[in-house]
Structure formats: structure tokens, C-alpha cells
Amino acid sequence: MPKISKKGVYLPSSPIRKLSSFADMTKKKGIKIYHLNIGQPDIPTPYHAIESLKNTSIETLAYGPSEGFENYRKKLVKYYEKCNIFLSPNDLIITTGASESLAFTMASIADTDDEIIIPEPFYANYKTFAQVYGIKIIPILSSIENHFMLPPISAFEEKISVNTKGILICNPNNPTGALYTERDLHALKGLVKKHDLFLISDEAYREFVYQDKQAPSLLSIADLDQHAIMIDSVSKRYSMCGARIGCIGSKNKVFMESVLKLAQARLCPPTLEQFAAEAALDTPDQYFESIRAEYKQRRDTLIEGLLKMKGVVCPQPEGAFYCMAEFPIEDTDHFARWLLEDFHHKKETVMVAPASGFYNHGALGKKQIRLAYVLKSQELKRATEILNSALESYLGNTFEL
Structure with missing residues (x-):
């Protein structure tokens, strides 16, 4: 069998998309996923x-x-x-x-x-x-x-x-x-x-x-x-x-x-x-004024929900529509996959982007998660409720990592 290049072998997988196959299987089970993993806005295109x-x-x-x-x-x-x-x-x-x-x-x-x-x-x-x-x-x-x-x-x-x-x-x-x-x-x-x-x-x-x-x-x-x-x-x-x-x-x-x-x-x-x-480019300035206000509300909703969770640290972002939060767990890659494979709350769960892929040396981000606040505030509120329940359940179990 021909071999692919070393680049092909060692290129990193996307931390944003690498769990997509697990998400697909989760959806087939009839479980709804709140996607906080990817910066895909739900705002209508102009x-x-x-x-x-x-x-x-x-x-x-x-x-x-x-x-x-x-x-x-x-x-x-x-x-x-x-x-x-x-x-x-x-x-x-x-x-x-x-x-x-x-x-x-x-x-x-x-x-x-x-x-x-x-x-x-x-x-x-x-x-x-x-x-x-x-x-x-x-x-x-x-x-x-x-x-x-x-x-x-x-x-x-x-x-x-x-x-x-x-x-x-x-x-x-x-x-x-x-x-x-x-x-x-x-x-x-x-x-x-x-x-x-x-x-x-x-x-x-x-x-x-x-x-x-x-x-x-x-x-x-x-x-x-x-x-x-x-x-x-x-x-x-x-x-x-x-x-x-x-x-x-x-x-x-x-x-x-x-x-x-x-x-x-x-x-x-x-x-x-x-x-x-x-x-x-013909889009009026009011478009940006309204979506900035919308994203600010979403940001505030997400940060408020995260900071209610025991042991979670998350500085308030000043721009873009992402935050980087630190969780009181040892391996957010494992946690992110567990959320999709083994956990749901009332047939709903959350997909996140583990932070290890955002660091040159992944170990530095093992306790962190990037979350995108691109969902409506009510959905973000529900997503943080699910995350809180998931965190409590995860910390109550012992995993071999």
C-alpha cells in the first residue's frame, strides 16, 4: 500500500470539527445538540x-x-x-x-x-x-x-x-x-x-x-x-x-x-x-449596530451561565464571538467527546471545541474550552444549564484518561 506524506500523517485535526462524526451519531439517536464549537453565525446574510x-x-x-x-x-x-x-x-x-x-x-x-x-x-x-x-x-x-x-x-x-x-x-x-x-x-x-x-x-x-x-x-x-x-x-x-x-x-x-x-x-x-x-458592501451601518447589540447580549448570557458553574473561570471577551473558559477537569478533549457519546439532559447535549488544538503544545489547553456564542440568548441559556449538569455528572464519575 502506498504511503502518504509525513505532512499528511502529522497535520493536526481541527479542534472545531474533529468531533463531527460523534455529533452525527448523537443526532441519529434523536438527541439535540447545541453547537458552541464553531463560529457559524445564525444572523441572516444581508x-x-x-x-x-x-x-x-x-x-x-x-x-x-x-x-x-x-x-x-x-x-x-x-x-x-x-x-x-x-x-x-x-x-x-x-x-x-x-x-x-x-x-x-x-x-x-x-x-x-x-x-x-x-x-x-x-x-x-x-x-x-x-x-x-x-x-x-x-x-x-x-x-x-x-x-x-x-x-x-x-x-x-x-x-x-x-x-x-x-x-x-x-x-x-x-x-x-x-x-x-x-x-x-x-x-x-x-x-x-x-x-x-x-x-x-x-x-x-x-x-x-x-x-x-x-x-x-x-x-x-x-x-x-x-x-x-x-x-x-x-x-x-x-x-x-x-x-x-x-x-x-x-x-x-x-x-x-x-x-x-x-x-x-x-x-x-x-x-x-x-x-x-x-x-x-451596500449593507447599512444599522446592520452592524443591531448585530453588535445582539452578540453583546449573547456574550453576557453565556458568560453569566459559565460563571455560575463551580470552578469555571472565564474572562469576559471584548471582541469576536468566542470565549475561552477554564474548567475544573483534567482533559477537555475527553469531556467534549463524553458530552456527545455518553451524556444528555432531557435528550439534549452540547458540542464544544476543546482548547488543546488552539495551543502549539496541546497540553497547555487541556483544561480549557473555546465556546462560540453564535446561538440566540435563550438557546445559550439552555446550553449552559446542560453544561452545568454535565460538569456535575462528569466530576462525580472516575475516568481512566
Whole structure:
């Protein structure tokens, strides 16, 4: 039997999706699952985006430009101006989701055995993309005690080596909900300029910030043009996860030329979905005001329910729609699977994402769980009631782990 590659063997499974087969079996037993494991919003996609798909008059679904349609990129420029980000259409390349943006970026800035520094816990696919290209992730640990805020700049500088090519952040952060400030970005700016590194900012959750705060964009920071790379996506912003439209933004022309070569190799991003993404840009500001209020209520409902549980610690997230909670158990991977295979409360259970997959070394997250507050408040309230009952039952049993 032919052997697959070492990469194929050792690539990590998604902590968000790896329990899907168990969830499918649970549903077949007639048990309802509250999905807190995945950031799939239930907010309706904006009317303009859906209508653009219904009204298309295309007769032949042809290839588009590798860098994305110019009309869409021009309209994105106007959107970014509202965010204090000033770009030209040539500073943008449209990608098949932010995932492709991240993969293209890593491939363009780093060679095999080069290093990228990332605060952890981090979005799990960062590790997957890095391993595909033979890049080493150098983690900088953020702590739940400090609400997962940006670690000290000195901790970053200690990790810089001759192989370091860049620093990658997610702001607002997935999986923790932490929000990095403009002061944080300026501190990182000084570091990357001093050591001549790239600074990459994943800004897919820009609109989801609470307590009257804002998420500063990396591209709004002056005098950083040759170092700054922005990763973005329509998935969460417009509740269009299935559209798979993202983009890379940078004024570094050499970097963008490299990205374009990769974009040409995969031919083009999806055509119809670009039309929908372009139409979504007509969404009025009131849309974001209403969904921010909705997510804030959901956040407060989930955090309130979690903090009622004995021994659970969970800092209040300031952005995105995730929280990272610590549970008084030794192995949340086991707990998450047990919730699906062996537990239900009145024919209902909860699916969660164990945090080990969000750390470079999984042992650091063994007591933590990422939860997404993408369900309605009443459902979140019920989900926390189930979790509380499950935790009490789990702690009352002895397991061989």
C-alpha cells in the first residue's frame, strides 16, 4: 500500500470539527445538540448579497481575474476608508476565504524552517498552514489570568532569531475574544521595524467589538507600509461563511507580487460569491449596530451561565464571538467527546471545541474550552444549564484518561 506524506500523517485535526462524526451519531439517536464549537453565525446574510445571486444574468460562469474583480476591489477601498485604512485597488488581492489569504501569506514570507511568532492560544489553522509549508510556529503564551491580552513585547523580542520572518496576530482574537489596542500595535510596530520583520494582522472580526470600543487596524498605523499585511474576510462580517471570499491587503509591492503568483496558480477566486460580497458592501451601518447589540447580549448570557458553574473561570471577551473558559477537569478533549457519546439532559447535549488544538503544545489547553456564542440568548441559556449538569455528572464519575 502506498504511503502518504509525513505532512499528511502529522497535520493536526481541527479542534472545531474533529468531533463531527460523534455529533452525527448523537443526532441519529434523536438527541439535540447545541453547537458552541464553531463560529457559524445564525444572523441572516444581508439582503443585498442574497438578491445579487438571485438576479445574476450570467450565461457562462467563466474564470475571473486572479487578483479578484476590479469593481469589487474598488468598492472594498471605499469600505476600508471608513475604517481609517487607505488603500488602492492594487493593494488588495481577493482570495478564497481568509484561509487562503493566510496560506498565501505564509508561503510568501517564509521558507522551510523559517519561523513566525504567534501569541497563543491561536486560531488552529495557523498551525496547519505553517506545517504545510514547513514553517515553525514560535508561540508566546498569553494567560487567562491576564484575560489573554497581548504578552509583553519583551517576550516577543526574546524569541526573535535569524530565522524569524514575522509576527502574526488576530485582532479581535479568535479563540479568546481579546482585543489588542492601538498602543499594542505601536509596540509591535517598533519591534518589527527594529528587526525588519513582517507584521500580519488577521482582522476577520473587526466589526464585533463591545463596550463602545473599536478594533484598530494594522493598516491604519503610520509608517509601516513595508511591514504590514492585513488578512480579512466577509465570512463573519456579513454572515457569509459559505461564500469563501477573503482578501490580503498590503502596500508592500514585492510581497503582493509573490501573492499574485500563488493566486494565478489557483486561477481565480469564486465568481458568483464575489458578486455577493460586493453587494454586501451596500449593507447599512444599522446592520452592524443591531448585530453588535445582539452578540453583546449573547456574550453576557453565556458568560453569566459559565460563571455560575463551580470552578469555571472565564474572562469576559471584548471582541469576536468566542470565549475561552477554564474548567475544573483534567482533559477537555475527553469531556467534549463524553458530552456527545455518553451524556444528555432531557435528550439534549452540547458540542464544544476543546482548547488543546488552539495551543502549539496541546497540553497547555487541556483544561480549557473555546465556546462560540453564535446561538440566540435563550438557546445559550439552555446550553449552559446542560453544561452545568454535565460538569456535575462528569466530576462525580472516575475516568481512566
